[in-house]
Amino acid sequence: QVQLVESGGGLVQAGGSLRLSCAASGLTNSVNAMAWFRQAPGKEREFVAAINWSGDNTYYADSVKGRFTISRDNAKNTMYLQMNSLKPEDTAVYYCAVRKHYAPWSTDRNDYGYWGQGTQVTVSS
Numbered sequence: 001q002v003q004l005v006e007s008g009g010g011l012v013q014a015g016g017s018l019r020l021s022c023a024a025s026g027l028t029n030s031v032n033a034m035a036w037f038r039q040a041p042g043k044e045r046e047f048v049a050a051i052n053w054s055g056d057n058t059y060y061a062d063s064v065k066g067r068f069t070i071s072r073d074n075a076k077n078t079m080y081l082q083m084n085s086l087k088p089e090d091t092a093v094y095y096c097a098v099r100k101h102y103a104p105w106s107t108d109r110n111d112y113g114y115w116g117q118g119t120q121v122t123v124s125s
Helices: none
Strands: 003-007 010-013 018-025 034-039 046-051 058-060 068-073 078-083 092-098 119-124
Touching: 003 092, 018 034, 018 092, 018 119, 034 068, 034 078, 046 068, 046 078, 058 068
Parallel strands: 010 119
Antiparallel strands: 003 018, 018 078, 034 046, 034 092, 046 058, 068 078, 092 119
């Protein structure tokens, strides 16, 4: 059974930084693409960043490009999201997601079969 557990969320002032982690268990291998999504109150879940299985191919939403960095450590079955220069509009619940099968990363949430429970990130102005 695949389980994803996010951690690292919290309350931070605008301009600050946070590092989110997503620990995966139950995956049969590390070839699955992974991604971060976020959902603000009253809004749909939106794509933030994605990474391929080897970590050398990443993609970011325009809203976070240059501020956020996605990475993964397959030896630890863990994915990270380093968030710098945080803005109040980054406030949301952040979810990690994993594709069920070997496939390139995607920005479409419907392409991901495994999800974590989410971690709250709140950025105060």
